[in-house]
Amino acid sequence: MKKLFLLFALVGCYNANSQTLEEKIAAKACSCLQKSKEINEEIYRNCLTNSMSEVVLNDKDAKVREGISTVEGIKSLLQKSDATIGKTCPDLVPKASENKSDxxxxxxxxxxxxxxxxxxxxxxxxxxxxxxxxxxxxxxxxxxxxxxxxxxxxxxxxxxxxxxxxxxxxxxxxxxxxxxxxxxxxxxxxxxxxxxxxxxxxxxxxxxxxxxxxxxxxxxxxxxxxxxxxxxxxxxxxxxxxxxxxxxxxxxxxxxxxxxxxxxxxxxxxxxxxxxxxxxxxxxxxxx
Structure with missing residues (x-):
C-alpha cells in the first residue's frame, strides 16, 4: 500500500562486515538523484523512500525485521539514511528551505x-x-x-x-x-x-x-x-x-x-x- 509501511515489518539489522542499511540506501538514493535534472524536496523524498523500500525488500537477512518494528525505529533509519546521503552525495541534496507550513x-x-x-x-x-x-x-x-x-x-x-x-x-x-x-x-x-x-x-x-x-x-x-x-x-x-x-x-x-x-x-x-x-x-x- 505505502512504501513506508513496508519498513514497519521488514527493515532490520545488518551485517557488521558489510554495508549498513543506511549506506546501501544512500548509495541507491544518490544514484536515483543523479538521474534527475532538477532536484527538489519531493524528488529527494521519493528517491529516499523508494531506495529504503528496495533495500528492505532485497535484504535476505532473517533478522531484518528486528531492527525497526516501531515508529521510532523508522524515524531513526530515515534520519540515518538522510544524514548518510548528505555525506555520500552532498551536492545532490536540496538546500534547506523555509518551512512551507509557515x-x-x-x-x-x-x-x-x-x-x-x-x-x-x-x-x-x-x-x-x-x-x-x-x-x-x-x-x-x-x-x-x-x-x-x-x-x-x-x-x-x-x-x-x-x-x-x-x-x-x-x-x-x-x-x-x-x-x-x-x-x-x-x-x-x-x-x-x-x-x-x-x-x-x-x-x-x-x-x-x-x-x-x-x-x-x-x-x-x-x-x-x-x-x-x-x-x-x-x-x-x-x-x-x-x-x-x-x-x-x-x-x-x-x-x-x-x-x-x-x-x-x-x-x-x-x-x-x-x-x-x-x-x-x-x-x-x-x-x-
Missing amino acids: IYYSDSKNKEAQNAYQTAKGFMRNKNYKSAIENFQIALKQDPNFVLALDDMAVCYRQLEDYDNAVKYYKKSLDIYPEGEFALMNIGVAYTLKSDFNSAVSYYEKLIHYQPDNAEGYFGAGKSYFALNNDEKALNDIFIAHRIYTADKSDYTKDTEIIMSAIYQKMVKENKEDIFKKIAAENNIAIE
Missing part, C-alpha cells in the same frame, strides 16, 4: 484581505457560518491564494452540511499548497460524510505520503478501508495509527482500540482470526 499557513500580506478574514473568523466563532463565508469570499477576492481563508471557508460549508462546496474549497487550497495537512485531513472527512470512501482514502494516502509520522492519515485511511470492507488494509493502517498514538500518549488510542475490536469481531465471524493475529504480530501489537 509560509502557507500565514496571514495575508494584503491588508484588506486580512481584515475581511478576521471579520469572517469572528462570525465563524459565533457559528454564523453564512456571514463568515461572505467575508471569506471578500478576503479571497483580494488575495486568491490565501490558504487559511480557503480552508476556513471549507470548514464553514462543512458545518452547513454542504459537503460539495467544502470539497471544492479544500481542493482550491490543495492546488496552492498540495502538502497542506489541514486540507488533506479534512477533505478526507468531507468525502467520508459524502460516503465516498474511495476518494477519502486517496486523500488520506496523500497525507501519509507527505507526513508518514502523522497518525491521522493512517487513522482516516483505516476507517475508510473498513467501510469499503477491505479489512486487511484497514487493520494495517489502524495498527500503525495505534502505535503512533500510543507513542505520543494520545487519548485517540481509545478510538483505534474501538475500531480494532470491530475489525476483529468481523474477521472472527468470517473465519479470518488467524489473518488478524498475523497482521497484529507484524505490527508488534499484543493480542490478549
Whole structure:
C-alpha cells in the first residue's frame, strides 16, 4: 500500500562486515538523484523512500525485521539514511528551505484581505457560518491564494452540511499548497460524510505520503478501508495509527482500540482470526 509501511515489518539489522542499511540506501538514493535534472524536496523524498523500500525488500537477512518494528525505529533509519546521503552525495541534496507550513499557513500580506478574514473568523466563532463565508469570499477576492481563508471557508460549508462546496474549497487550497495537512485531513472527512470512501482514502494516502509520522492519515485511511470492507488494509493502517498514538500518549488510542475490536469481531465471524493475529504480530501489537 505505502512504501513506508513496508519498513514497519521488514527493515532490520545488518551485517557488521558489510554495508549498513543506511549506506546501501544512500548509495541507491544518490544514484536515483543523479538521474534527475532538477532536484527538489519531493524528488529527494521519493528517491529516499523508494531506495529504503528496495533495500528492505532485497535484504535476505532473517533478522531484518528486528531492527525497526516501531515508529521510532523508522524515524531513526530515515534520519540515518538522510544524514548518510548528505555525506555520500552532498551536492545532490536540496538546500534547506523555509518551512512551507509557515509560509502557507500565514496571514495575508494584503491588508484588506486580512481584515475581511478576521471579520469572517469572528462570525465563524459565533457559528454564523453564512456571514463568515461572505467575508471569506471578500478576503479571497483580494488575495486568491490565501490558504487559511480557503480552508476556513471549507470548514464553514462543512458545518452547513454542504459537503460539495467544502470539497471544492479544500481542493482550491490543495492546488496552492498540495502538502497542506489541514486540507488533506479534512477533505478526507468531507468525502467520508459524502460516503465516498474511495476518494477519502486517496486523500488520506496523500497525507501519509507527505507526513508518514502523522497518525491521522493512517487513522482516516483505516476507517475508510473498513467501510469499503477491505479489512486487511484497514487493520494495517489502524495498527500503525495505534502505535503512533500510543507513542505520543494520545487519548485517540481509545478510538483505534474501538475500531480494532470491530475489525476483529468481523474477521472472527468470517473465519479470518488467524489473518488478524498475523497482521497484529507484524505490527508488534499484543493480542490478549
